[in-house]
Amino acid sequence: MKIIRRVYFYLLSLISIQVVLWAVINLVRTIFSGELITGVVDWLAGGIAFVLVGTPIFLMHWTTIQREVRQDQDVEERNSRVRSVFLYAALLSTGIPISFAIMAILNRLFTQAFGLSATVAVLGGTQTHTDNLIAAAANLMVLVYFWRVLKNDWVSDPNNEDRREISRLHRYLWMVYGLGLLTFGTHQALRYIFTKPLDFGRSAEWGLAAGLTLIVVGLPIWLTAWSIIQRSLARVQERQSMLRLVVFYLLTLGSLGFTLVSLGSLAANGLRWVFQVESWTLPAFIDLQASQLSTLVLMGTLWAYFDRSLWGTVRAVEDELRQAALRRIYTTCCL
Amino acid sequence: MKKDRFLMGMVIGIGVVVVLAVGLFIARQGQVEYLAADTPDSVVHNFILALTRSDYERAYTYLAEKPNKPTPNQFRQDLTSSPPGFNQTSLSIGETLVDADFATVQLLLSQSYGGPFTERTRYTDTARLERQAGSWKLVSMPYPFWSFNWFVEQPKPLP
Numbered sequence: 001m002k003i004i005r006r007v008y009f010y011l012l013s014l015i016s017i018q019v020v021l022w023a024v025i026n027l028v029r030t031i032f033s034g035e036l037i038t039g040v041v042d043w044l045a046g047g048i049a050f051v052l053v054g055t056p057i058f059l060m061h062w063t064t065i066q067r068e069v070r071q072d073q074d075v076e077e078r079n080s081r082v083r084s085v086f087l088y089a090a091l092l093s094t095g096i097p098i099s100f101a102i103m104a105i106l107n108r109l110f111t112q113a114f115g116l117s118a119t120v121a122v123l124g125g126t127q128t129h130t131d132n133l134i135a136a137a138a139n140l141m142v143l144v145y146f147w148r149v150l151k152n153d154w155v156s157d158p159n160n161e162d163r164r165e166i167s168r169l170h171r172y173l174w175m176v177y178g179l180g181l182l183t184f185g186t187h188q189a190l191r192y193i194f195t196k197p198l199d200f201g202r203s204a205e206w207g208l209a210a211g212l213t214l215i216v217v218g219l220p221i222w223l224t225a226w227s228i229i230q231r232s233l234a235r236v237q238e239r240q241s242m243l244r245l246v247v248f249y250l251l252t253l254g255s256l257g258f259t260l261v262s263l264g265s266l267a268a269n270g271l272r273w274v275f276q277v278e279s280w281t282l283p284a285f286i287d288l289q290a291s292q293l294s295t296l297v298l299m300g301t302l303w304a305y306f307d308r309s310l311w312g313t314v315r316a317v318e319d320e321l322r323q324a325a326l327r328r329i330y331t332t333c334c335l
Numbered sequence: 336m337k338k339d340r341f342l343m344g345m346v347i348g349i350g351v352v353v354v355l356a357v358g359l360f361i362a363r364q365g366q367v368e369y370l371a372a373d374t375p376d377s378v379v380h381n382f383i384l385a386l387t388r389s390d391y392e393r394a395y396t397y398l399a400e401k402p403n404k405p406t407p408n409q410f411r412q413d414l415t416s417s418p419p420g421f422n423q424t425s426l427s428i429g430e431t432l433v434d435a436d437f438a439t440v441q442l443l444l445s446q447s448y449g450g451p452f453t454e455r456t457r458y459t460d461t462a463r464l465e466r467q468a469g470s471w472k473l474v475s476m477p478y479p480f481w482s483f484n485w486f487v488e489q490p491k492p493l494p
Contacts, residue, residue, distance in 0.1 A: 198425035
């Protein structure tokens with residue numbers, strides 16, 4: 001029963017803090033918006049209602065949790081897996097909106113720099129810089145608060161294995177998130193390079209603006225998460241973790257799959273060209289296959305990199321039988 | 336991590352891709368100007384240029400005089416309210432076929448219907464023109480440079 005009660009209290013805290021956070025963000029946005037007051041009455045009413053309902057629910061549940069943590073002599077409450085999941089989920093649910101707010105600002109700036117209207121920006125085209133800065137600042141405040149709570153938990157018990165596991169999951173989630181942004185962004189930039197420009201219009205620049213935004217935000221996220229992961233490998237549990245293996249298998253096999261599909265499509269069209277089924281010139285072929293070429297270059301590079309990382313992780317497994325089984329999984333998937 | 340040359344190579348590669356893409360964008364910024372509107376393709380050129388520069392008054396002057404021609408206000412309103420708009424469409428002018436006082440100009444269009452992350456659709460379409468009082472005027476253009484309400488008889492309400 002204790003675990004159910006714990007899950008309930010942390011879940012309610014997580015939901016209510018999100019409700020309050022976004023209600024406050026919308027309220028502050030209405031203050032800074034230049035709209036007539038009649039247009040924002042609904043927003044104000046909704047925002048105030050959510051703050052009035054959400055704040056007491058959050059305070060009631062969170063203060064109860066924190067009181068029990070302080071009173072708990074054998075640190076069971078502080079070291080519980082549910083608490084760790086809650087704290088890392090709070091960091092993730094505030095960190096990702098911050099990255100989106102930064103992307104929205106950058107995307108509008110890049111879109112304008114490429115001669116397009118900011119309103120057509122893929123990310124935040126309907127928002128303003130003020131809207132995004134408010135969201136980023138509010139999320140940052142909540143993030144810092146929960147970061148400090150988590151830091152105190154780590155100080156009280158630096159060797160808690162449950163917390164280590166959730167921390168590992170959190171690191172890998174950020175790594176995959178950053179890599180996803182970087183991959184989409186680089187694909188757009190490569191596609192722009194391979195695409196032959198037309199006389200009028202900026203549809204290609206529209207994609208480039210979004211691509212550069214994703215690269216600028218995705219690259220630091222990925223590099224930071226990746227360097228933290230690399231540093232964590234000093235511990236043998238990290239090198240041999242199942243999560244690490246699963247992530248590398250998915251990244252390696254996923255990128256290999258995309259590489260093979262784009263290679264197959266390129267080869268098929270290349271043969272149509274060679275056998276003169278199509279009368280393309282080389283620039284026209286590159287232009288038509290811009291997306292497939294970008295995917296091939298990008299996914300091929302990712303596959304080469306993560307394939308290396310995967311085998312490094314497999315070699316770290318001490319049991320030779322298990323090592324052989326892991327190799328067999330890869331070979332079977334490839335077949 | 337500092338010794339990971341592959342990683343360093345990837346980061347440098349991404350940097351090169353970004354620099355190359357921005358460099359290409361700068362290199363592709365040729366100044367497009369209005370042409371003498373004496374051929375069908377130059378009329379199409381001027382019409383699209385006027386639209387991309389939001390010069391709706393000038394663009395309106397290239398429309399043919401025919402029944403159910405839109406008013407200048409309707410013309411502007413229809414073009415500005417039609418998604419996906421000119422921002423998401425690229426276009427090149429192709430060959431011109433002239434048959435007495437009628438002409439068709441081939442157009443190559445590229446659009447991203449589902450946003451920039453989806454595949455771009457490339458297709459060809461035509462602009463139709465008519466010679467009126469010695470000048471070439473537009474009778475039809477493909478979407479989004481045209482509205483299907485123009486030069487079409489509006490249905491009359493039932494009695």
